[in-house]
Amino acid sequence: MSSWTDKTIQKAIRDAKAEGADIWLTDADKARGVGRLRLRASAKNRATFYFRYTTPKGVQAQISLGIYDSDGKAGLALKDATAKAALLSRLYQDGHRDLHTYLAQQKANEDESIAAKVRAQEEAERQATFGDLLLAYADMLKAADKASERAVRSQLKKDVEVAFPHLWKKPAKQITIDDCVEVVGKLNDEGKPRQADKIRSYIKSAYRAAINARGNVKAPKVMRELGITSNPARDIDKVKGSSEASERALSLAEFRAYWKRIQALEEPHRSVAMLHVLTGGQRMQQLARVTLADIDRDSMLMRMVDGKGKRERPRVYWVPLLPEALPCIDRLTLTGQYVFSSNGGVSPMGENFLSAIAKDVCSAMTEAKELQGEPFTGKVVRATIETRLMKKPYRVSSDVLARLLSHGLGGVQAKSYAHDPMHEEMLEALEKLWRLLNEEAEPLAEVIQLYARA
Template sequence: MGKLKLSKTTVERLQPVEGVQAIYWDKDITGFGVRVSPGGSRSFFYQGRLNGRAKKITIGKLGRITAETARKEAKRIASMLELGQDPTRKKEGKAAGSTFGDLLEAYVELLEQQGKVSAKAVSNAISKDIETAFPKLWKKPANTITLDDCMDIVGSLKDDGKPRQADKVRSYIRTAFSEAINARGDVNMPASMRKLGITSNPARDMRKVKGSSNAKDRALSLAEFRAYWKHVQGLPEPKRSLALLHVLTGGQRQQQLARVTLADIDRDAPSLTIWDRKGRRAKPRRHVVPLLPEALEAIDKITGGGEYVFSCDGGLSPVHMAYFNDQTKGICAAMQEAGELEGEPFTAGAIRATIETRLIAKPYSVSSDVLAHLLSHGMGGIQQRHYQHHDFFDEKLDALQKLHGMLTQPRGKVTAIRGRKRA
């Protein structure tokens, strides 16, 4: 792509690229550019030379500064470099006084550098729940932040009846300090993180917020699950095929499903590939999910001229998590009205928990090892990385066949489907 004028409208229209930071250059100001992370955040920077040596300077993120402000700052930086002056010297001289806000913004930058799609959500939460809610703490030197300061932030969210969000923010603060400590000896970390000079973690001893994961503890009974499946069958397209595909792929994480493209579908050995980026892994792990014939039919019904599989506009854009959640909420309400709900209302995340709970129980008795591979959790250990090379494809296929039989055959009878083609 050629150079663009990085105005507010142009920058907002730039699309993220899966797995990498995309860089766009301004056509008028040489050296002025913007980085677009896989998660969608946009950071302005200037790249030039000071006394013959390359120098790259971060200006700020769109939202915290405007595109017009970034352009003015780029011109100022360019002028200083031309005069042989270092625009960052004063800032670096105050490294010991880096603020709590500097630390949290550096943590977001680290997530973006690692290609984490969660970076945008983390940035939004930090901005809303810390910067806006606690402006004095945001400006406080990072190395003077105490456990009590952290408790004020997290406790406020918990007291407002938001235990899940409170625990997320607790995790962000704790991890930000931990990464800053590690960055002191890691040249691979962003410069913004290495220069913070953090030596202790005041949030280290903060306990997990009770009630933060209650929604995920809900698993539908077999009767409820079959009722859910019945309601899915009655949905209009593309809702029906999207919900059906979510179940028949084993209840994979919604954010990961949203990133699946047609290029990730293998029709010869029917399967879809998910590039699992969760956790602290620097590179995504390849996660292959077998596809039943019914799943392939659903894919054919919802795909079109675009690239995305889990889409409600023919593949032009991926569905948002809110789409899945609203759809599940509607089915849950219909089940409650029909007297089919045996327990508390449930969320989309409960479908994943239900699939694992029902498959591990008799008469299906799918092993926890197979379920771990099917649902892609707990796969980062030494044994998995270095010693276990079996891909569990046929075992995962068998589990999905049992899942389909559970929903369509009252007695749980499973009809065998041949495995994948082998070379």
């Protein structure tokens, strides 16, 4: 405890003001070698506390403790200054004889600690978000030349970024199974089980890809740096009702009515729908990738790329072209390179362009009482082509249809069309399809119910 009192200090302040000169008070009630509490009362009507000590070089030095304030509100009360001086005295006696250097280092360490915390906080704020992960997954699909990339990216933005902006910005490592269920559940509750299961699959696949990327130097850098170690969507069940396959296939009369109606459509709908049929009902995502560079007019072949599934490299296969297909291609590529396009070839058709055409034609057929069964979609056209070609009188083998429609072929892959042993058989199948569509109409046939292969 200092030997001063507040009265002592206030008197010194009055005396300094009266004399017009500083007055120093030193706490003498201390042993030698422990430092001293000092106070300077200035002529400006205030006082400042100091701690005085002797440096290792024998020089007296002082550390400012703060301005005196009897209440301790605008500065240091006497008891507070005494406590500070006692702390410095203990440090001094413990061997920190150069207190200025020691305190400066302590301040630097404290500043660095604070800075480190700030950096950690900033780093946490910069953590890869759920949105970063999902977009990186879409970028990975694009780099792998997957036909599904555009559709995946579009749904991720619509059903996650737009629908759940708070989750989109949430760190990917903090996403929980409940967060994933919230996204999937919204679509299911809206009566969209197929879309719900797709988003479930995309989220699950994105996390799985990021986990696998950590140990794969060939994986995209952005995926490796996400640092993902667990998959919150791993245990979400497949959405019930999401994969109920359509068993609808058009009757011969319905199919011919469809073919007749699409030939009467306005461009580009007419040529897109006709070319879809003339090439065997290929998958819409794969058709959207076809450009003029994929058309071999000399050999009458169209190059297709099948990137579905888990294969690292898309499978390349070739579809024979009937002569009637070339005018459609020419009409669709007046100003650009994309064959299946709604704007002259400048960009590929949208994911639902063909489906929308089929829906409109189906509505017209319904009004004209040309339908014998339920309304149909673009996928039913594909299923119908396969179904009709398998039936009498054409009897196209399942092997040929599998090659033509790029069903699961496993390791049986043609390296190029020149080495494809089924090229002639596929061409023959398409010629049968042409005859089926353009021969004299037969009596209405019974509606065929068959599993529609995707």
